Amino acid sequence: MALAETPKEQKVTVKQMSWDPVTRIVGSLGIHTEIDFTNQQVLKCWSTSMLFRGFDIFMKGIDPRDAHFITSRICGICGDNHCTCSCLNQNMAYSVKPPKLGDFAFNLAESADFMFDHAIYNDCMANVDYSEQMVKETNPAVLAKAENTPAPHADAHGYKTIADIMRALNAFTGEFYLETLQVARYTREMYCLFGGRHTHPSTILPGGCSANITQQTCTEYYVRLMRYIDYCKRTVPMHDDLYDFFYEALPGYERVGFRETDLVCWGCFDDPDHVDYDYRNMTTWGRHRYVTPGLVFGGELITTDLVEINLAIRIMLGSSYFDDWTDEETFVSQDPLGNPIDKRHPWNKVTLPKPQARDFADKYSWVASPRMEDRRTGKFIANDTGGGPFARQWVTAKAGLVDFGYVKATGESIRMVLPKTGFQPEMELEWKIPPWSNAIERQRARSYHQAYSALVALHNLERALVEIRAGRTKSWSDFTVPDEAISVGFHEAARGVLSHHMVIRDGKIANYQPYPPTPWNGNPRDSYGTPGPYEDAVQNTPIFEENGPDDFKGVDIMRAVHSFDPCLPCGVHMYPTTGKGKVRKVVHTPTGMC
Amino acid sequence: MATFEISPNQATTEAVEAHVLWITVGLSCEGDSVAMTSATNPSLEDIITGNIPGMPKVVIHNQVIAYEVGQEYIQAWFDAEQGKLDPFVLVIEGSLGNEKINGDGYWTGFGVNPSNGQPITVNEWVDRLADKAAAVVAVGTCATYGGIPAMKNNPTGAMGVRDYLGWNWKSKAGIPIVNIPGCPAQPDNMTETLVHLVFALAGMAPVPELDDAGRPVTLFGRTAHESCNRAAFYESGNFATEYGDDHRCLVKLGCKGPVVKCNVPLRGWQSHMGGCPNVGGICMACTMPGFPDKYMPFMDEDPNGKRSSQVAKFTYGPILRWARGQSIKRKYDKEPAWRHNDAELTTGYQKRW
Secondary structure (H helix, E strand, O other): OOOOOOOOOOOOOEEEEEEOOOOOOEOOEEEEEEEEOOOOEEEEEEEEEOEOOOHHHHOOOOOHHHHHHHHHHHOOOOHHHHHHHHHHHHHHHHOOOOOHHHHHHHHHHHHHHHHHHHHHHHHHOHHHHHOHHHHHHHOHHHHHHHHOOEOOOHHHHOOOEHHHHHHHOOOOOOHHHHHHHHHHHHHHHHHHHHHOOOOOOOOEEOOEEOOOOOHHHHHHHHHHHHHHHHHHHHHHHHHHHHHHHHHHHOOOHHHOOOEOOOEEEOOEOOOOOOOOOOHHHHHHHHHOOOEOOEEEEOOEEEEOOHHHHHHHEEEEOOOEOEOOOOOOOOOOOEOOOOOEOOOOOHHHOOOOEOOOOOOOOOOOEOOOEEEEEEOOOOEEEOOEOOOOHHHHHHHHHHHOOOEOOOEEEOOOEEEEEEOOOOOOOOEEEEEEOOOOEOHHHHHHHHHHHHHHHHHHHHHHHHHHHHHHHOOOOOOEOOOOOOOOEEEEEEEEEOOEEEEEEEEEEOOEEEEEEEEOHHHHHOOOOOOOOOOOHHHHHHHOOEOOOOOOHHHOOOHHHHHHHHOOOOEHHHHOOOOOOOOOOOOOOOOOOOOOOO | OOOOOOOOOHHHHHHOEEEEEEEOOOEOOOHHHHHHOOOOOOOHHHHHOOOOOOOOEEEEEEOOOOOOOHHHHHHHHHHHHOOOOOOEEEEEEOEEOOOOOOOOOOOEEEEEOOOOOOEEEHHHHHHHHHHHOOEEEEEHHHHHHOOHHHOOOOOOOOEOHHHHHOOOOEOOOOOEOEEEOOOOOOHHHHHHHHHHHHHHHOOOOOOOOEOOOOOEHHHHOOEOHHHOOOHHHHHOOOEOOOOOOOOOEOHHHOOOHHHOEOOHHHHOOEOOEOOOHHHOOOOOOOOOOOOOHHHOOOOOOOHHHHHHHHHHHHOHHHHHHHHHHHHHHHHHOOOOOOOOOOOOOOOOOOOOO
C-alpha cells in the first residue's frame, strides 16, 4: 500500500512516536514510528527489542538428549512448543518412532497449549485494545455507536450490544476477561496431564511421553475439554460480532495491519498412522498432519511439501549486527534426499555477532531476517506467520487435505462441528479464507483456532482411549544417539512456525539453530531493504484514533502489532539487539532512538 | 452498622497501598510471569481485588498483563525511583548479564532513558530501585541463581540477583533478597510469597524465614524425593526401567529428586495437578543453584543416586517388599473371620437373648 501522497504546499504534521515497552505481550518490544497526523497515516516504523542470552552458543558440544530441556527455556509461553519441536527433531536424528500413545500424548498436550495460549492472548491481552475502557479513551464516537448496535449473535453469547461485549473485555474487571483467566488455568491443567508442567514440560521426551497415561488421565482431560468446547460456542460468535462491528463502524479498518498475503505454516499434530519421523518420507507424513504445512506467496498456495519448504528457507542479514558466514565451515551440503543445501540455510548458519552502534539508516537490530526463496523469481520474500492461526487455517483450508469428522477443509474454508456439550447443543462453525491479511483477520482466525485446536484434541483423545482400552499403554520407545546425524523438527508454536535444525557430530551437538515465529514476524529490513512484517504492517496502517498528536495512544498501531501475537524471547533468543552506542548517521530521529 | 472486621485493624491495613514492580525482562523467557497467571492459591485476581481479609491494596506493574502501553506504563517505574511509590516490592525475573564486559552493547533492558534516548538496562533499573524497595524478590532460577542463561560457555556472564547485589544485601526494611527458584517457579509459590511479604510489610506477619540459599524454608525445606508419591518404590528397591508406562521410582532413568530442594511433588504444578516425578517426569533439578550444568545430561542417572539405589535394590529393598507383600496378602487383604452368614455369631459378642 502506497504512503499517503501529499501536495507539496500542504503543511504536514509529522511526529515521531514511540511505544517502548509494548505491553500485553511476552518480551521486550519497542515500536518506533513517524506518523503523518495531517493525513492520518504511519510513514515509517522500526521495531526493536532488547535481550540476548546466546542459546546456540552455549548449546554447542552438549549431549543432544538435553536439547529439548534447554530449548524449552527459550520462551516462557511457547516453551512447550520448543520442547516438542526439539523432540520431533531428535526423533528424526535418532530414527525413533514413539508408540501411538506417545504421539497422541504430544498432540493432546500441544492442542491444550494452543487452547490456553489463544484464549489468554486473545481475551486477556490483545482484545484489551478493543475493550470499553480503551475505546472510550481512543474513539468515544465508536463507543457511542457500539452502545446502540445490537450484537447479531446475542443469543449465542448473551451480550445484547457491542458495547456490552467491549465491557466484558475490560482488563481485570470485565466478565469475559475474568472468565478467560480461569479458562487459561484449566487448559493448562489439561497440558499438565500429558506434559507434567507448563510451560517447561517434564514428560515430553525424544521417543515419546514419560507421563504415566491411564484412564484417569483421559477422564480428567475429557471433562475440561468439553467445558472448553462449550466456551468456544460463546467466544467465537462474540468475537465475530466485535470484529465485524469495527469494519462497519470505521470504514477502511481492513487497512489496519494490512500486508500482502505471504504466509508460512509448518503444520503440526502428526498422525501416528503415517508419521515415521524419517526425513525421506517427510513430504508424505507432513501432508497427513492435522494442520497442513504450506508456503503462500501473494495469496497463492505454492506448496504443502515440507521438504520443499525446508529447502527454501534462507537467513538474511541486512540490518542486523552480524558478519556473514560465507567463509565458515559448511555443515550440510545436501539433505538426506540428495538435494543441495544453501549456505544461507539454517543447517549451515554460523553466528558471528558484531556489536555496533544503532543506525536506523543502516544496521539497527540483532535479529536476523529469515526469508523464503520464491523459486519462480529467485526473490526472497518476507513471509509472516499471521500470528499463527491465520496462516495455519489459511493453508489448511486451501490445501483441502484435513478431514477428520469434526473438521473438514473445503479448499476455501474450514468447517467445524462442535458436538453437544453440557449447556449447549451441537454447533457448526465455518471459517472462510478472508480477502485480506490484516489485524482484524489475524484476531478472528485466533478465535476460530481455539475451536479448531479443541476439535483436534477431541479426535486425538478418542484415538488415545482406543489404545488404552486395548491395553496398549506404552508411550515411549528406547533409542540410541548416533555419532553423526542431521535432522530437523518442524512444528507450530501458538503464534506461528517453529523449526529446530540440528547437526550431531561425535555424539554431541555441532550446530543447533531454532527459528521460532517472532524472527519471521519481528525482523528488521533485510539486505534487499525489505522491511520485516511488523514494520510493513504498521507502515500500512491508517490512523482512526480520534485523539490528536498530544494525547495520542496509538491504538490502531497497537492492534496491528498485537495481531501478530509478538513473543520476543523467541524473537531474540540468539542475539543481543540494538547496541547502546551513539548513532553515527542520523536520517530519521524518532523519539527515543538517538 | 459498623463493619465487621475479620482481622485486627482491618480497615487500617487495607487502606495501605503497596506496589509490586515486576521486572519481566532480565535474561529470561518470562515463564515466571506466564506461570503466575495460572496461580490459584492465591490467584492474580485474589491479590488485585483484595480477596484476602486485611491485605493491603496491591498494585501490580508487570508488562505481560498491564493495560498501559509505552510511556504510560513506564511512568510508574520513574515514579518509584523518585520515591513517589512507597512502599514497593521489587520483583526480578531473569538473570542479570554482566554489563561490564560488552563495550557499547547491552544484554537486556526496557524503557528509554530520556536523557540520551537509549534503552535502560535491567541492571540499571536494579541499581536505581533496589535501595528504595521495601523488599527484593528474585523469582525463577534465572533471577535466583543464574539458571540456563548462566550455563557453561554463556557469552553474557549471566548471574543471579544475589550474585549481583551481594549475598548479604538487605533492603531498607532489613529483609534479605527472597529467592523463589524454579524453571519456571511453581505459580502458587510466587503469589503466596508475595502476599506473605505484603502482610509482613504491613506488620501483620513475620518476614519469611529463609535458608542459606535464600529460599523460604516452608516451601523449600524438603527434597522433591521427600514429597514424591513414588519415593516408597525407592525404599523397596523397585525402580522404573522405562519412561511412561511404569509407575515406579524414576531415579535410574535420571530423576534428581533425592538431591533437589523442591515442593512441586507436594503442591503439584497447578491446582495440585501435574508436576515432575509424581506424574512420570524426571526431576531435572530446575530449582537448584547448580542447575543446569551439575545435573547434565539430564536423562542419565546421578552417580551418587546410582550407588544408593543399588544398595536399596540389592539389600534391604527386596526384603521389605517381600515382607510387606506377604503381610498384605496373608493378613491385611483378608477380612476378619467373623463376617459371615452362618447361623452362629462369632464376632466375640456374648448373646444375652
